Amino acid sequence: MLQSKIEINVVKKITGSVHFWLPISGIVFFFLFLASLAFINTGSFRPLLDVHSIIREGFFLLVDMVTSMYFVYYSIQFFNKKFAANTLSIKRYAIEIPVVFLGGFALKSIFYFLFVKLIVIPEANTESLEMRLRNLLAMTHTYLMLTYVVITGFNSFKSMEQRKTQVSRLEKEYAQSRFEALQNQLNPHFLFNSLSILSSLVQINADIAEQFIEKLSKTYRYLLDQREKEWVPLKDEIAFLKNYIFLIQQRYADKLFLDINVHHDESIAYSIIPNTFLVIMEYIINKTSMSVLNPLHIVVSVSEKKALFSYTGQVKEISGNGVLQPFQQLENRYAQINKKIELYTNTNTLENFIVIPLIKNNNE
Incomplete structure (x- = not known):
C-alpha cells in the first residue's frame, strides 16, 4: 500500500x-x-x-x-x-x-x-x-x-x-473584511441597546436585571470571542441565540416569541458563519410588524444541512440601511463560499422563511 x-x-x-x-x-x-x-x-x-x-x-x-x-x-x-x-x-x-x-x-x-x-x-x-x-x-x-x-x-x-x-x-478577502467591519459595528450597537434596556430594568425588577446582566455578559463574550473566526459550531450560535432572545424579550415582552427546535445531534453536526443568527434576528424583527394581539412568533429548526427561520407576520418596509446592509453583507459572505441565503414570503398566508446553509463538520 x-x-x-x-x-x-x-x-x-x-x-x-x-x-x-x-x-x-x-x-x-x-x-x-x-x-x-x-x-x-x-x-x-x-x-x-x-x-x-x-x-x-x-x-x-x-x-x-x-x-x-x-x-x-x-x-x-x-x-x-x-x-x-x-x-x-x-x-x-x-x-x-x-x-x-x-x-x-x-x-x-x-x-x-x-x-x-x-x-x-x-x-x-x-x-x-x-x-x-x-x-x-x-x-x-x-x-x-x-x-x-x-x-x-x-x-x-x-x-x-x-x-x-x-x-x-481578493473578493473573498474583501467580503471577509467587510463582514468583520460589520461585526465590529454590530457589537457596539447591540451593547448600546442592551444597556438602555438594563437601565430600565434596574428600576423595575432587580432579579430580572441580574439575569439580564448575566445573559448580556455571555452574549457579549461570544461576540468578542468569535469575531476572528470564519466558522463557529452551530451549537455555539444556538447558545448565543438563547441568551440573545432573553435580552430582546425584555424590550418586546409579549410581542415576540422564539422556539428553537434543534436536536443536540444536529447542533453538534454543523458549523455556521458567526453572527449569522444575530443578523437574521435583527432583520426579521425590523422587517416584520408585531403587537400584543399579533405577536411575532419565530421558529428555528434544522433540516437537510440548512437552518430554517420560519415566522408569520406582515412584512413592512425598512427605511435606511441600518438593517438591510448587515443582511446584504451576510448574503455576500455566504456567496463567497458558493452558498446562498434563501428568502421565501407568502403574502396571502403571511408565512415567511429564511433558509441558511450549514457546513457539515466532517466536510461532507
Missing part, C-alpha cells in the same frame, strides 16, 4: 514536470514535422516508411525540435518574470515576439547549417536537393512559430486562470 502511494507520487512528480512535457511535445512536433515535410516534397507520406533515412536524418531534427521547445519555453518564462505585473500586456508581446522569432531563427539557421554539413549527402540532382533543403528550412521556421503559438496560448490560459483565482481570493 505504502509502496503503491510512493510510486503514484513519483509518477505524478515526473508527469507534472516541464522536463517531461517539453521533450514529449518535441517528439510529437517532430513526427508532425516529418509528415508535413514528406507530403510537401513528394505529395504522399510514403517517405515515412523509409526507417533507415528517418533514423539517420531524423535524430538531428528531433534534437532541433526539442531544443526549440526549450528555447521558446524559457524565453516566455523570462518575459513572464520581466512583465510580472502584467503578463498579458501589449508591450510585453511587442518585445517578446521579435526576440523569440529572431533568436529562434538564428538557432534554426545554426541547426540547418550543421544539418547540411554533417547529414546531407550530395546528389546528382542538385536542383531537387536544394528545393528540399529550402522546404526543410521553411518548415523548421514554420514549426518554430507554431511552437511559440502553442506555448504562448497555454501560458496565456494559465495566466488568466491564475488571475481568476487571484480575483476570487
Whole structure:
C-alpha cells in the first residue's frame, strides 16, 4: 500500500514536470514535422516508411525540435518574470515576439547549417536537393512559430486562470473584511441597546436585571470571542441565540416569541458563519410588524444541512440601511463560499422563511 502511494507520487512528480512535457511535445512536433515535410516534397507520406533515412536524418531534427521547445519555453518564462505585473500586456508581446522569432531563427539557421554539413549527402540532382533543403528550412521556421503559438496560448490560459483565482481570493478577502467591519459595528450597537434596556430594568425588577446582566455578559463574550473566526459550531450560535432572545424579550415582552427546535445531534453536526443568527434576528424583527394581539412568533429548526427561520407576520418596509446592509453583507459572505441565503414570503398566508446553509463538520 505504502509502496503503491510512493510510486503514484513519483509518477505524478515526473508527469507534472516541464522536463517531461517539453521533450514529449518535441517528439510529437517532430513526427508532425516529418509528415508535413514528406507530403510537401513528394505529395504522399510514403517517405515515412523509409526507417533507415528517418533514423539517420531524423535524430538531428528531433534534437532541433526539442531544443526549440526549450528555447521558446524559457524565453516566455523570462518575459513572464520581466512583465510580472502584467503578463498579458501589449508591450510585453511587442518585445517578446521579435526576440523569440529572431533568436529562434538564428538557432534554426545554426541547426540547418550543421544539418547540411554533417547529414546531407550530395546528389546528382542538385536542383531537387536544394528545393528540399529550402522546404526543410521553411518548415523548421514554420514549426518554430507554431511552437511559440502553442506555448504562448497555454501560458496565456494559465495566466488568466491564475488571475481568476487571484480575483476570487481578493473578493473573498474583501467580503471577509467587510463582514468583520460589520461585526465590529454590530457589537457596539447591540451593547448600546442592551444597556438602555438594563437601565430600565434596574428600576423595575432587580432579579430580572441580574439575569439580564448575566445573559448580556455571555452574549457579549461570544461576540468578542468569535469575531476572528470564519466558522463557529452551530451549537455555539444556538447558545448565543438563547441568551440573545432573553435580552430582546425584555424590550418586546409579549410581542415576540422564539422556539428553537434543534436536536443536540444536529447542533453538534454543523458549523455556521458567526453572527449569522444575530443578523437574521435583527432583520426579521425590523422587517416584520408585531403587537400584543399579533405577536411575532419565530421558529428555528434544522433540516437537510440548512437552518430554517420560519415566522408569520406582515412584512413592512425598512427605511435606511441600518438593517438591510448587515443582511446584504451576510448574503455576500455566504456567496463567497458558493452558498446562498434563501428568502421565501407568502403574502396571502403571511408565512415567511429564511433558509441558511450549514457546513457539515466532517466536510461532507
